[in-house]
Amino acid sequence: xxxxxxxxxxxxxxxxxxxIVGDLLDLxxxxxxxxxxxxxxxxxxxxxxxxxxxxxxxxxxxTTAQVAxxxxxxxxxxxxxxxxxxxxxxxxxxxxxxxxxxIGLSKMSRIIDIDxxxxxxxxxxxxxxxxxxxxxxxxxxxxxPDPSSQLACTIGGNIGMNSGGxxxxxxxxxxxxxxxxxxVLVDGTVIELGGKALDAPGLDLLxxxxxxxxxxxxxxxxxxxxxAKPEGAxxxxxxxxxxxxxxxxxxxxIGAGIIPVAIEFMDRPAISICEAFAxxxxxxxxxxxxxxxxxGSETEMDDMLRAIIEIxxxxxxxxxxxxxxxxxxxxxxxGRKSAFGATGRVADYICMDGTVxxxxxxxxxxxxxxxxxxxxxxxxxxxxxGDGNMHPLILFNANDPEDAARAxxxxxxxxxxxxxxxxxLTGEHGxxxxxxxxxxxxxxxVDLNQQMAVRAAFDPQWILxxxxxxxxxGRPAA
Amino acid sequence: MSVIHxxxxxxxxxxxxxxxxAASSPLEIRGGGTRTLSAxxxxxxxxxxxxxxxxxxxxxxxxxxxxxxGTPLDDVEAxxxxxxxxxxxxPLDVRALLxxxxxxxxxxxxxxxxxxxxxxxxxxxxxxxxGVRFVNGSGEIVKAGGxxxxxxxxxxxxxxxxxxxxTLAFMTEVTFRLLPVPETALTVVVSDLNDAQAAAAMAxxxxxxxxxxGAAHLPESVRGRFLGGRLADxxxxxxxxxxxxxxxxxxxxxLTAAMASFGPVGTLDPADTAQLWREIRDVHAFADxxxxxxxxxxxxxxxxxxxxxxxxxxxxxxxxxxxxGGLVWLRMEADPEAELVRRYIKALGGGHATLLRAxxxxxxxxxxxxxxxxxxxxxxxxxxxxxxPAGIFAGNVATGARY
Numbered sequence: 080x081x082x083x084x085x086x087x088x089x090x091x092x093x094x095x096x097x098x099i100v101g102d103l104l105d106l107x108x109x110x111x112x113x114x115x116x117x118x119x120x121x122x123x124x125x126x127x128x129x130x131x132x133x134x135x136x137x138x139x140x141x142t143t144a145q146v147a148x149x150x151x152x153x154x155x156x157x158x159x160x161x162x163x164x165x166x167x168x169x170x171x172x173x174x175x176x177x178x179x180x181x182i183g184l185s186k187m188s189r190i191i192d193i194d195x196x197x198x199x200x201x202x203x204x205x206x207x208x209x210x211x212x213x214x215x216x217x218x219x220x221x222x223x224p225d226p227s228s229q230l231a232c233t234i235g236g237n238i239g240m241n242s243g244g245x246x247x248x249x250x251x252x253x254x255x256x257x258x259x260x261x262x263v264l265v266d267g268t269v270i271e272l273g274g275k276a277l278d279a280p281g282l283d284l285l286x287x288x289x290x291x292x293x294x295x296x297x298x299x300x301x302x303x304x305x306x307a308k309p310e311g312a313x314x315x316x317x318x319x320x321x322x323x324x325x326x327x328x329x330x331x332x333i334g335a336g337i338i339p340v341a342i343e344f345m346d347r348p349a350i351s352i353c354e355a356f357a358x359x360x361x362x363x364x365x366x367x368x369x370x371x372x373x374x375g376s377e378t379e380m381d382d383m384l385r386a387i388i389e390i391x392x393x394x395x396x397x398x399x400x401x402x403x404x405x406x407x408x409x410x411x412x413x414g415r416k417s418a419f420g421a422t423g424r425v426a427d428y429i430c431m432d433g434t435v436x437x438x439x440x441x442x443x444x445x446x447x448x449x450x451x452x453x454x455x456x457x458x459x460x461x462x463x464x465g466d467g468n469m470h471p472l473i474l475f476n477a478n479d480p481e482d483a484a485r486a487x488x489x490x491x492x493x494x495x496x497x498x499x500x501x502x503x504l505t506g507e508h509g510x511x512x513x514x515x516x517x518x519x520x521x522x523x524x525v526d527l528n529q530q531m532a533v534r535a536a537f538d539p540q541w542i543l544x545x546x547x548x549x550x551x552x553g554r555p556a557a
Numbered sequence: 558m559s560v561i562h563x564x565x566x567x568x569x570x571x572x573x574x575x576x577x578x579a580a581s582s583p584l585e586i587r588g589g590g591t592r593t594l595s596a597x598x599x600x601x602x603x604x605x606x607x608x609x610x611x612x613x614x615x616x617x618x619x620x621x622x623x624x625x626x627g628t629p630l631d632d633v634e635a636x637x638x639x640x641x642x643x644x645x646x647x648p649l650d651v652r653a654l655l656x657x658x659x660x661x662x663x664x665x666x667x668x669x670x671x672x673x674x675x676x677x678x679x680x681x682x683x684x685x686x687x688g689v690r691f692v693n694g695s696g697e698i699v700k701a702g703g704x705x706x707x708x709x710x711x712x713x714x715x716x717x718x719x720x721x722x723x724t725l726a727f728m729t730e731v732t733f734r735l736l737p738v739p740e741t742a743l744t745v746v747v748s749d750l751n752d753a754q755a756a757a758a759m760a761x762x763x764x765x766x767x768x769x770x771g772a773a774h775l776p777e778s779v780r781g782r783f784l785g786g787r788l789a790d791x792x793x794x795x796x797x798x799x800x801x802x803x804x805x806x807x808x809x810x811x812l813t814a815a816m817a818s819f820g821p822v823g824t825l826d827p828a829d830t831a832q833l834w835r836e837i838r839d840v841h842a843f844a845d846x847x848x849x850x851x852x853x854x855x856x857x858x859x860x861x862x863x864x865x866x867x868x869x870x871x872x873x874x875x876x877x878x879x880x881x882g883g884l885v886w887l888r889m890e891a892d893p894e895a896e897l898v899r900r901y902i903k904a905l906g907g908g909h910a911t912l913l914r915a916x917x918x919x920x921x922x923x924x925x926x927x928x929x930x931x932x933x934x935x936x937x938x939x940x941x942x943x944x945x946p947a948g949i950f951a952g953n954v955a956t957g958a959r960y
Contacts, residue, residue: 194857195760195764196756196760196858196859197760197857197858197859197883198763198764198858199857219764219766220764240709241709241713243707247707251680251684252707252709254684254713254716255680255684264932264936268932270930270932270933270936272933274857274906274907274908275856275857275858275860275906275907275908276855276856276857276883276907276908276909277676277677277681277855277880277883277884278670278672278676278681278720278855279909280909280911280926280927280929281926281927281929281933281937282717282720282721282725282937282940282941283670283683283716283717283719283720283721284933284936284937286683286713286716286717286719287712287713287714287716287717289713289716290709290712290713291712291713307763307764307765307766308766309766309768310766330618330619331618333618333619333620334617334618336641336642336737336738337737338736338737375766375768375800375804376766376804376807376808378803378804378807379800379801379803379804379807382801382803382804383801434705434706434707434708435705436616436619436621436704436705437618437619438616438618438619463707466705466706466707467619467705467706467707468705468707501703501704501705502703502705503703503705503708503710504710505708505709505710506705506707506708506709507707507709508709509709510709510710510711514710518710518711521703521710521711522700522710522711523700525697525698525699526699526700526701527711529693529697529699529701529714529943529944530701530711530712530714532943532944533712533714533717533940533943533944534712535943536936536939536940536942536943537936537939548711548712549711
């Protein structure tokens with residue numbers, strides 16, 4: 080399976096490989112540069128494992144100044160730079176290329192400052208998402224965005240992809256919880272955007288940097304918003320006879336003015352896979368399952384759940400399981416949170432990430448089923464229904480190139496369907512290389528040109544993560 | 558005399574912009590004109606959104622709306638209130654403060670990133686903006702973002718448009734997310750705290766699981782200007798709770814108990830709560846019909862009162878605080894003292910100050926927006942050039958918005 084292209088490596092850079100490695104060794108402390116071919120292999124891909132490129136070298140700086148020194152050097156010689164957090168991108172955002180220096184942030188994993196009075200945490204970019212919440216949890220706070228990979232993924236990577244998670248229906252995605260960054264521009268200049276104040280002067284550079292997939296600079300530190308933990312949280316599980324009923328129930332909950340913290344959807348194949356793996360007690364005789372979580376005081380949760388259950392009953396809900404204890408609540412979530420891992424045990428899969436307007440959910444679910452059937456594949460649907468962010472997992476056999484090509488083709492068709500009903504290609508995983516060549520389906524040439532022009536305002540030579548996001552043809556001349 | 562262009566379509570807008578580029582004649586982009594201190598500004602021709610009006614799509618079950626940029630905010634809010642929904646960021650209305658007329662438009666709300674009290678927990682206008690259509694300085698019609706709540710497809714140009722004050726492009730259509738109107742709201746009032754005690758009380762309130770959606774401190778000097786003087790004597794530290802009725806009363810009990818250790822506690826009913834937070838939002842205390850300089854200052858919440866205390870030692874100021882103390886509304890007795898204000902902001906950990914009001918000659922002589930340092934100013938200039946290569950969008954000279 081090798082259909083997505085990369086930029087051809089620059090011969091001049093490859094030819095200078097040994098010299099570049101020598102220079103970088105001089106710029107960095109001992110143990111901060113990986114350059115032996117065997118040791119470079121772990122950096123050849125990310126969680127989009129179908130594609131691999133061994134980089135020229137991997138810098139693992141310990142400070143912002145070292146990141147700046149490497150960037151300045153690469154900029155001077157036109158060497159591509161690929162930033163890397165934990166390498167958990169599902170879209171190939173961290174896959175390097177043969178002529179690139181990877182700047183990995185794994186050694187920058189220190190929490191710098193926790194300020195409860197101002198409800199902020201300032202951390203180095205290599206800190207994992209979950210480490211922030213773990214650090215502040217004993218004092219009653221949390222960091223809201225919670226991507227499924229939160230145990231491993233870094234805040235720097237989250238900023239690169241503007242990551243979401245199951246609970247962003249109420250708390251928003253990374254961009255809504257990010258107050259400031261320290262970042263290194265392509266020429267090695269260090270700037271600070273935002274900080275502990277709520278909004279910054281001038282153009283919203285922080286807003287454009289968040290979700291820019293490492294194409295505008297490398298974030299080395301971030302200040303994020305902390306939130307006081309709710310008094311309690313309680314999920315309820317609903318089983319329905321059809322996906323349509325479940326979809327209509329979601330639309331009615333939102334339409335009734337109730338904003339749960341999460342509404343997660345699973346279809347029958349996803350239910351069986353997760354139940355076999357996690358033993359979460361999911362019903363085995365329903366076509367669709369919803370996990371709806373509310374939070375607040377006991378009174379508030381009772382009120383909201385009563386209203387939500389009433390709506391579900393209007394849509395003919397077949398199974399209602401209220402969690403009576405923290406253990407039961409954790410079990411309900413365990414099934415959902417293990418969905419990707421559990422699916423990986425059953426088959427190879429690619430995970431789509433299109434987002435659609437809520438009213439289009441049933442239509443897109445039907446369309447997805449048709450597309451999958453036409454290609455002779457299988458699909459498991461598990462996704463954030465409250466915000467229309469769908470995650471069809473297309474199952475295939477990676478050892479069969481034709482099957483793999485069919486899966487990729489089916490994925491592309493599903494994403495196009497999402498765009499055609501008023502949605503978008505990616506809700507939280509990013510474009511990377513995976514969806515790069517579909518960008519023209521979502522944006523007209525003039526729209527993409529405007530984005531690329533802004534990109535060029537930061538990186539005129541296109542050396543930052545250059546094979547990603549924008550189709551390789553039709554880019555402005557450097 | 559400046560000409561007012563009032564296009565009916567994106568295509569007509571494009572023609573006007575191309576003609577202006579050809580004639581090297583700058584355009585000042587105008588929404589409802591609520592921030593226009595003097596008609597015509599610097600004498601540039603005006604490009605107005607007044608005729609681009611109307612709600613394009615509203616689907617309450619998706620909590621999103623699409624409207625043409627010139628749609629009056631009143632029309633948007635009327636449509637929303639029929640379905641018990643709202644703009645979560647409470648856009649402020651500057652007219653009373655600035656002594657201006659005009660009609661706030663939805664495009665102007667986003668172009669100025671106008672955000673009120675709920676901003677510190679629910680995000681600013683920029684956080685609600687999902688998609689935009691605009692005509693850039695080359696006359697190209699561009700769309701960015703979309704109409705779904707989660708979208709990381711390409712660069713988030715909508716964020717750049719929010720708060721760009723008409724310096725990058727002319728917005729023609731905006732799509733934004735909505736929230737349901739809370740069933741009820743009340744305000745817990747802690748009386749007679751000094752600014753530092755109030756900062757501590759607000760930080761304590763925000764550390765609790767009670768979901769405070771508004772946290773402001775109104776010192777004794779301004780307290781009488783709110784709610785027609787009906788707030789209890791002494792400074793008022795006000796904390797808003799919103800949501801389902803049963804839940805709000807439980808949370809109010811909890812919050813009241815915790816605040817009792819700071820000072821005397823009272824509550825305001827939903828009607829007074831609505832009025833009070835509208836007045837805080839619109840800077841009612843300084844809507845005094847004068848041209849005395851008013852700064853809008855954004856700092857870390859615990860730095861707000863320290864800033865004001867430091868300034869008081871050197872010059873005559875009056876102030877009140879929103880966003881848990883992080884938004885300082887500062888009125889100067891005489892001169893704007895820009896250098897002094899910004900020096901103390903820097904010393905207290907950083908932030909920014911924008912001069913929102915002063916006499917025209919004072920505005921002209923003052924750096925009204927925060928200088929940002931060479932590297933960032935250079936980035937801003939390069940971005941501006943990518944949207945508006947001919948520099949045809951002059952910005953609003955009166956508000957000092959120019960990048």
